[in-house]
Structure formats: structure tokens, C-alpha cells
Amino acid sequence: MDGKALAKLIQSEIKQRVADHVAAGNPQPKLAAVLVGDDPASKVYVRNKERACERVGIASELHRLSGDIDHDQLLALVNELNRDDDVNGILVQLPLPDQIDEQAILDTIDPLKDVDAFHPENVGLLSQGRPRFLPCTPHGIVQLLDRHDVDCSGKSAVVIGRSDIVGKPIASMLMQKSLPNIKAGNATVTVCHSRTQDLAGVCRQADILIAAIGRANFVTAEMVKPGAVVIDVGINRLDGKLVGDVDFDAVSQVAGMLTPVPGGVGPLTVTMLLENTLMGAKIQNRVAVS
Ligand code: GUN
Numbered sequence: 001m002d003g004k005a006l007a008k009l010i011q012s013e014i015k016q017r018v019a020d021h022v023a024a025g026n027p028q029p030k031l032a033a034v035l036v037g038d039d040p041a042s043k044v045y046v047r048n049k050e051r052a053c054e055r056v057g058i059a060s061e062l063h064r065l066s067g068d069i070d071h072d073q074l075l076a077l078v079n080e081l082n083r084d085d086d087v088n089g090i091l092v093q094l095p096l097p098d099q100i101d102e103q104a105i106l107d108t109i110d111p112l113k114d115v116d117a118f119h120p121e122n123v124g125l126l127s128q129g130r131p132r133f134l135p136c137t138p139h140g141i142v143q144l145l146d147r148h149d150v151d152c153s154g155k156s157a158v159v160i161g162r163s164d165i166v167g168k169p170i171a172s173m174l175m176q177k178s179l180p181n182i183k184a185g186n187a188t189v190t191v192c193h194s195r196t197q198d199l200a201g202v203c204r205q206a207d208i209l210i211a212a213i214g215r216a217n218f219v220t221a222e223m224v225k226p227g228a229v230v231i232d233v234g235i236n237r238l239d240g241k242l243v244g245d246v247d248f249d250a251v252s253q254v255a256g257m258l259t260p261v262p263g264g265v266g267p268l269t270v271t272m273l274l275e276n277t278l279m280g281a282k283i284q285n286r287v288a289v290s
Contacts, residue, residue, distance in 0.1 A: 015056040050062060079108065142182050158191075158206035160245070209229070210233065226254055234246070
């Protein structure tokens with residue numbers, strides 16, 4: 001599954017919708033990104049997000065803060081961005097330094113500008129099957145499934161990893177009866193984690209296997225049912241090379257479909273951030289969301 005090509009296609013659609021939104025008399029949508037410290041991976045991610053905004057006609061502003069900033073200073077910036085009518089989406093890049101209470105920062109972001117969908121209000125709305133924003137990486141995964149005509153209904157979906165960013169929300173999305181504009185759903189979902197017994201056996205039952213654990217080449221061919229759809233969310237550095245959570249060469253011999261790393265889920269995560277920023281702009285300009 002070529003995430004790069006699909007991201008390009010979806011970004012061209014978003015570019016047109018942004019142009020239509022502006023042509024209807026609305027201000028250009030704008031994303032505010034906050035980068036604290038100088039973690040090299042975070043810098044790359046934020047730069048990619050800014051470039052993607054530019055490609056589709058979304059304005060972006062980057063707030064770079066020193067790694068020794070204190071909690072209250074960051075909180076003050078988030079509150080300022082909440083009040084700024086020109087800002088439609090706020091993204092605080094994670095992880096944050098230890099002296100900052102990450103959850104308190106995420107809880108402070110205006111839920112109507114929460115383009116990561118990390119605020120408890122947005123997590124709750126998704127859980128109830130009436131999402132405002134869909135979290136970016138899980139949304140990217142369901143776009144991959146939908147646009148490759150993967151039918152999830154009644155199928156066994158196994159998620160490895162229970163993070164708030166990927167594991168929990170993708171499990172929630174795949175089990176939903178229906179979500180607006182999304183086909184994937186109605187799966188029988190199992191979430192595996194570090195305490196799971198016979199993890200390989202559970203994974204082998206999966207028609208759809210989602211690996212989101214952050215361990216290089218963790219998923220081997222023996223863990224995959226022949227013909228299964230395998231989505232690799234991992235981004236790990238191994239001997240200076242980017243690799244996923246799935247042993248790509250071995251698993252590609254068994255899987256029916258498989259996402260590569262890089263060029264799989266990653267480009268779609270960025271793309272869904274653009275979708276959410278446009279959605280934020282529509283919400284704040286009281287334009288009907290379709
Ligand atoms: N760090 C790693 N992934 C993400 C993400 O999706 N959003 C934010 N804000 N930070 C991240």
C-alpha cells in the first residue's frame with residue numbers, strides 16, 4: 001500500500017476544498033504549531049507539517065520554544081492561541097520536556113481547535129461514535145483501508161499497542177458501527193499489549209493487523225495470517241535506517257497488503273492534520289461541515 005501516493009491524492013482534494021472555502025469569502029485556514037526543545041525527530045515532523053500546509057494553501061505559524069521553558073509559559077502560549085481568531089488549529093508537538101505536565105497542556109487546547117483530537121472532549125465524542133475531529137494517524141489508517149477497498153465489517157482486527165495516540169483510537173474507530181465519511185468499521189477488535197499471552201497466536205487470527213508498538217521489526221511472518229492486511233505504524237531507527245514495527249521483507253511474502261516504512265502511514269498522518277485544520281476553520285467560521 002503506497003501511502004505517499006495516496007497522501008498526494010488526498011492532499012490534492014484538500015487543496016481544492018481549501019480553495020473553495022476561501023473563494024466562499026472565508027479567511028485562509030491557519031495552523032499554529034508549537035515545538036518545545038530540539039528533539040531532532042520532532043523538528044522533522046513539524047517541518048513536514050508546515051510544508052504540507054503550504055502545499056494545500058493552509059497558512060501556518062511555528063512557535064519554537066526553548067527546552068527549558070516552564071509549564072506556565074507554555075500554558076500561557078496555548079491560551080493565547082486559543083483566543084487568537086486567526087488560528088483554526090493548534091498542534092503541540094509531543095513529547096514535551098519532563099518539567100511540563102503534558103496532559104494539562106493538551107487539556108487546555110480549545111477542543112474546537114484540537115486538530116490532534118487529543119482533548120478528552122474529542123476522545124469522548126469519538127468513543128461515542130460522533131467525532132468532531134478524528135485523530136490523525138488512526139484517520140490515516142482508515143483512509144488507507146477505505147481507499148484500498150478493505151472491507152472490515154465482521155472481520156478480525158488486531159491492534160498491537162494501546163497508546164492514546166494510535167492504539168486506543170484506532171481500536172475505537174474500527175469497532176464503530178458507523179462514522180461520517182468512513183467505510184471501515186464493524187470489525188471485531190482485539191487490542192494486544194505487553195501483558196498479552198500468546199501474542200503471536202492472537203495476531204495470527206487477524207484479517208487486519210495494526211502494529212503500533214514502537215519496536216523495530218517486531219512483527220514476523222509467523223505472526224501473520226496468509227492474505228492479511230498489515231498496517232505498520234512504527235517509525236524506528238535501526239543502524240541509521242528508518243524501519244517499522246513489521247519485518248517488511250518477511251511479512252510481504254505472507255500478507256495480502258502491507259504498508260512500507262517510510263512511505264506508508266506517515267504521509268497520511270500529515271494529510272489528516274490538514275483535513276482537521278480545514279475542519280477547524282469551518283467550525284470556527286460556522287460553515288457547514290460535510
Ligand atoms: N508526536 C508523535 N506523533 C504526534 C502526533 O500525532 N501529534 C503530536 N502533536 N505530536 C506527536
